[in-house]
Amino acid sequence: MRTLCASTLIGEVFVVGFAGLVAMKDPDLTVSTVWTVTGIAMALCVLLCGVITRPGGVQLGWALQIALIASGFIVPTMFFMGAMFAALWWASVHYGRKIDEAKARFAEQAEAAAR
Secondary structure, eight states: HHHHHHHHHHHHHHHHHHHHHHHHHHHHOOOOOOOHHHHHHHHHHOOOOOOHTTHHHHHHHHHHHHHHHGGGGTSTHHHHHHHHHHHHHHHHHHHHHHHHHHHHHHHHHHHHOOO
């Protein structure tokens, strides 16, 4: 699960960065505000890669997905991109857990066969 979720989060780093570039064109926002918020969001994506397997890691990932969708109020394209990454996040968590379970079963069978 960790690999799939981390891959999704690293993809989000790039999307958030590009959204920051688009948000800079908004005359109501200052450059420092845009890059402070964008930088924090990008740092959270990277830091979350390291805590995915810890308690609450997946829930923090969901909170990040909701924030990404909500950023569509500033950059309308982010409604679509946020929804796409939320779907990727769901798939990463869902199928990642299945892969982890299959790996555990395989390791258990291999251990039993070695005895």
